Amino acid sequence: MKPIKAIVLLVAFLLPLTSQAAMLQWPVEFDEPWTHISSTFGPRLKASDDYNYEFHTGLDIAGDTTDAVVAAADGEVFRIYQEGDEDSDYPNGGNVVILKHHTDSAIRFHKHNYHVYYTLYLHLDSINSALAEGDAVSAGDELGLIGQSGTTEFDHLHFEVRVNSTCSLSSDCNTTGFEPHVHPLRFLDYPEQAEVTLSRLVFQDDFLLTIWSKHREVDINKIVVNNRTINFSTRRGAVRQTNSWHSLQPGKFSTRSRKYALTIWYHHMLQSTKPIHVQVYDVHNHIVADQQWSN
DSSP: OOOOOEEEEEOOEEEEOOOOOSSBBBBOOOGGGGGEEOOOSSEEEEGGGGTTTEEOOOOEEEOOSSEEEEOOSSSSEEEEEOOTTTTOOOOOOOOEEEEEEEEEEEEEEEEEEEEEEEEEEEESSOOOOOTTTEEEEETTTEEOOBBBSOSSSSSSEEEEEEEEEEEOTSSOOOOOOSOOOOOOOGGGGOOOOOEEEEEEEEEEEEEEEEEEEEEEEEOEEEEHHOOOOOOOTTTTTTSSSSSSSEEEEOOOOOOOOOOEEEEEETTGGGGGGEEEEEEEEEEOEEEEEEEEEEE
């Protein structure tokens, strides 16, 4: 194995961004709920599965069994599944509540405008006994309590936003041809101060990029290196850990982590003499890091 040819470390990008109007309220009642995120949307190493790679389709928000889970927006109860229900579409999710919502402001997703979306609440310790499918709910209404029902090892809420349908691409009911999950931080009130650090390693003709962001800045959604794009929302280049032209290696992350890290190994990127141009985008399509290196 040949030695690494170059190491370059960049200082952090600190970019003030325009705040976005939040469409949803947080599904928990903590003062700073983003500090309770134990897994963000996108590539991760799943602690309950020996830290194997997984594309995570929601936010994990840590808490206790006394912490309420509340509706993120006005809507209606679409489905309720109790742990052990044989007809549950989410057997690993334990106690699950799904709400259906309508919005006058279109949600742009996969080049289409949608006005229907769903919010999903998994691993609940218990579900509010007053809830029934078809009931109207208001934002802030209690749905249940944070827990660890289903397949998990700690008390938390797994929270998802799905656009137009609840049906995953692999399910028989999917008619869109794409995954419906969207990064929840696109719709939640979240600190809009990007602080991202890029570092690179050069190994033979491969290019290794590591993206570092602070714990409260876990809304990265797209990475573009020259003409190669990884997009978490569309799953482009992110579903599998190893792909034809790159490999993904997320760092371990929890509520105790000070930083979130994602390393991407770009294969044969340096066979060309073209400069390496890296751009990192957040869920609002803001550029939060922009750097070019000569090759």
